[in-house]
Amino acid sequence: MSIRTKVFKNMYQDSVSLMQISARISALPDIEQASVAMGTETNLAQLRDANLDDGVKAGPNDLVIAVRGGDAACDAALALAEEALTAKPQESGGDGIRPPPLVSLEMAAEQENASNLALISVPGDYAAAEATKALHLGMSVMLFSDNVSLEHERAIKTLARDKNLLVMGPDCGTAIINGMPLGFANVVRRGAIGVVAASGTGLQEVTSRIDQLGAGISQALGTGGHDLHEEIGGISMLYGLDALAQDPDTKVIVLISKPPAPAVAEKILARARAAGKPVVVNFLGARAGDMNVPGITPAHTLADAAGFAVALLSGAALPESVAVVGAPDAARLDEYSRTLPSIRRFVRGVFAGGTFCYESQLLLRERGFPASSNTPVASNMKLEDIWHSFGHTLVDMGDDDFTRGRPHPMIDPTLRNQRVLAELNDAQTAVVLFDLVLGYGASMDPATELLALIEQARLQAAGRDLPVLISHVCGTQADPQVRSRQVDILREARVLVAGCNAQAALWACHVAQAQAQK
Template sequence: MSVMHKVFANLYQDSVSLMQISAQISQLPGIEQASVVMGTATNLSQLRDAGLDNGCQAGPNDLIIAVRGEEAACAAALELAHQRLNSKPAESNNGGIQAPPLVSLEMAAEQQPDINLALISVPGDYAAAEAIKALHLDMNVMLFSDNVSLEQEKQIKLLAQSKNRLVMGPDCGTAIINGLPLGFANVVKPGAIGIVGASGTGVQEVTCRIDQLGAGISQAIGTGGHDLHEEIGGISMLHGLQALAADPATQVIVLISKPPARPVAERILEQAQACGKPVVVNFLGAAPEEVTRPGITAAATLADAAGLAVALANCTPAPATVTTISAEDRQILQNASASLPATRRYIRGVFAGGTFCYEGQLLCQQQGFSAASNTPVKGNSRLADIWRSQGHTLIDMGDDDFTRGRPHPMIDPTLRNQRIVAELNDAETAVVLFDLVLGYGAAAEPATELLALLNQNSSQSRPLLIAHVCGTETDPQQRSRQIAALRQAGVLIAGCNAQAAMWASQIARIQAEKNGEKS
């Protein structure tokens, strides 16, 4: 195997574009691994850890293409990446002279004074400075970049607070603002439900579920995963909540987060109670009695949050929780498990969405199945070797452990698919639980490569597969098309992430009973 790289001096591309190019060249025959990144110290370290360094010398403003594989394939991959990076936009229809590219926020503000939102996706070392520039230009900010310290995040958000501006992020991957999907968002109907979420895939799950239930979204505001940390104090969530309370198009508000620091939670709940609109709160894993109060409804799961919000918007009774398994579904799971030998005992979860992995762990744990994970919830154990499952195991494949030098599995599911196959080939696996996340920026046909691998591993003795497809009919990948393809391969399709986790727990219980065990 050869390792090759190419450095382009002073060439910047946003991280989503780089991940998409990485995903494209990774699929080329003869390529084992590929990475297209900016030459920051962190990225250079990650290339070394991934075995792609090859003596590469680059500065933070330089762009690096690094590949490992067969020599001819590596050369072809470098050439293709070069072409993609240097491709020019299509000429205007009138053949006129194109305007010079905007190379700063100041230029953008000068040319279009009405701009009031900056989407920032630069290496983390520079993200805070760019966010501060945008705020000084009186712009709101969506900060897609990660690797921004808590100290810098606090500085940015305090400045935003003083200017009455909103900061979504750092590490904010999803938002829908005035009907415009940003980052990894889905195509959903407009409507009366507004969302503020500290989780990208959590926001995707709730917005998609609301769309599937026939309702729509007014705004979906991301905060970044650290906003509800005690040091930050929920500044962005409080601002978003205030904005939705004042928005005449929003009738119901949904708040989503992992459990915040207690003082932060109290501050948010106090403001939610006083906002004058019904609020649904899903603090994943929080006890309902800690959340419920007049005007606030606690939701046990992401899907329940969507269902409750739709019911409140439509003035209809609250729906049953999605964690209740119907008699019909129990029978389907019983029949599907009948051919599994008693030696197949364990749940193996392989997730692209970090919040889906978190919620899955919580629900399996509540059903008596504590799991090891690379991102364990309280009460679960940390996986000793992330490449090897032990007992019940739920893995977040989008965590930094797996994405150093690689695209996120939502963009390129190759590594995640390989892990699913590894779990299928483990004689102790009873059920493989996984998600498929659709939307802008995600893989064009996420089921295709997986189905090819499943068809190669289609023996009668393999474990069961349960999938949850997070998306809508109007997404570029079309949810029903992905579901139909998976079902044809024998995959059981749950309606939401929570239901998928409950089904997997039921199968583990059936298998435990075969062994005379109590779950």
């Protein structure tokens, strides 16, 4: 295998575009690994860690292509990446949409003086400075960039609060503003439910589920995963909550997060109680007693949060919690698992969505199945070797451990699919539990890509029964991938497709319990 690199001096493209190009060239035949990234110190270190460094010299304003594979394949990959990077934007065709100007924030604000939101996706070392510039120009900020220190995050959010502006992020991957999906968002109908979330895939699950239930979204605001830490104090969630409380188009509010710092949770719940509108709160893993606040509707799961919000909007009774409903597809679960040998005992979860991994761990643990993970919840075990499962194991393939030098699995599911195949081939696996996350920026046909590996596993099994496959597809009919199409492809491959992430986890528990009793 050869390693080839190419550097483009003083060329910038946002991280989502670079991940998409990385995914395209990674899929070429005879390419083992590929990365397209800015030449920051952090990214260069990640290239070295991924064995993609041939001594390349680049600065933070330079763009680096690095590939490993066969000689001819490397040449083809470099050529394809260069073509994608240097292609001229397509003409608007008279639709009034112009490509963004390659200028400073100040010049862009002057040219588009009605703009009041800046989406920033630059290397983390420079993100806080760009966000500060945007705030001084009177613009709220969606900060897609990660690797921003808590000190810098607090500084920019404090400045935003002083200027009565909103900062979504750092590491905010999803938002829907006035019906416009940003980042990894899904296509959902407009409506009267507003959402503020410290989790990107949590936001996607709740907004998509609300759409599936026939309601719609007024605004969906991300905060970044650190906003509810004690050091930050929930500045963005509190701002978003207040904004939705004052928004006449928002009738019900949903708040989503992992458990906040106690002092931050108390402040947010007090503000939610005073919102003057129904507020559903899903703090995943929070103690039930902490959520007993008058005027607040606590939700145990992401799906519950969506269902409760829709019920409150229509004035209907709250639906039964997903977390206490027995597997409605128990007959098929039993049919698929009846012939499993007793050695197949363990649940193996492979997730693109970090919050889906987190929620599934909680639900399995509640039912007596503690699991190892690279991102364990409280009282679960840290996986000693992230590349190999042990016992019940649930892995977040979108965590930094797996994405250094690689695109996120929602963009390029190759590494995730390989892990699914490994779990299918493990003689101790009873259930392979996985998610498919649809929407803008995500892989255009994730089910078909996975189907080929499932068929490969069936051929290798030579007549032996495979583990039970259970999936959850996060998305909507209006998404580019079309949710029903992805579901149909999975079902044709004998994958059980749950209605939500929590239900999928409960189905996995059902199989594990049956195997434990053999």
